[in-house]
Amino acid sequence: MLEVDLVDINCNQLQNKWGVAMTKSYVTMEQKICPVCANVFDTGGLLLDKRLRERFDMKTVVGLGRCPECEKLFKEGFIALIGIDESKSTTNGELIKLEDAHRTGEILHIKETAFKQIFTVEIPKRKIMFITQEAVEKIKIINENITEG
Numbered sequence: 001m002l003e004v005d006l007v008d009i010n011c012n013q014l015q016n017k018w019g020v021a022m023t024k025s026y027v028t029m030e031q032k033i034c035p036v037c038a039n040v041f042d043t044g045g046l047l048l049d050k051r052l053r054e055r056f057d058m059k060t061v062v063g064l065g066r067c068p069e070c071e072k073l074f075k076e077g078f079i080a081l082i083g084i085d086e087s088k089s090t091t092n093g094e095l096i097k098l099e100d101a102h103r104t105g106e107i108l109h110i111k112e113t114a115f116k117q118i119f120t121v122e123i124p125k126r127k128i129m130f131i132t133q134e135a136v137e138k139i140k141i142i143n144e145n146i147t148e149g
C-alpha cells in the first residue's frame, strides 16, 4: 500500500512546471482505469507522499473509476455492454474479473428500458455487463429498432 493522501487541488498549473524532464517526485498525478472502456485517464487529483519522499513517477494509477465519458453515460442511465471473446476470457460461472475479460473493443450503451426488453436478467448493480461478440451484433440490431420505435 502506498502511504498517500489525496490532495484536492487543480494540477493543471503544475503540469507545465513538471514538464517531461521530471524524474521522481513526492507528488504524482492520480490516474484511474475505466472499467467500461479500459482507458487510463487523469482524475485531476494529486497524490502526495506524506514524508515528501521523491518516489513517484509523474503519473500513478490508483484503481478503477469511470472516465468522464463513461461516467456521463452512466449518470444518464445507460448500461454498458462490453463485448468479449469468450474463448479467450476466463469466467467463473456467471462472473468475470475485469482483468480476465478479453475485450473485442466493442461497447454498447443501452437504456434501462431497452435492457429490460432485451434481457430477462436483472440490471447489473454496477451497470456493466460483459457479453459475447455474437450478442453485441444481435443487440445492435434490436436496440436500433427499439430507439426507432
Ligand SMILES: [Zn+2]
Pocket: 034, 035, 036, 037, 038, 039, 066, 067, 068, 069, 070, 071
Ligand atoms: Zn470509460
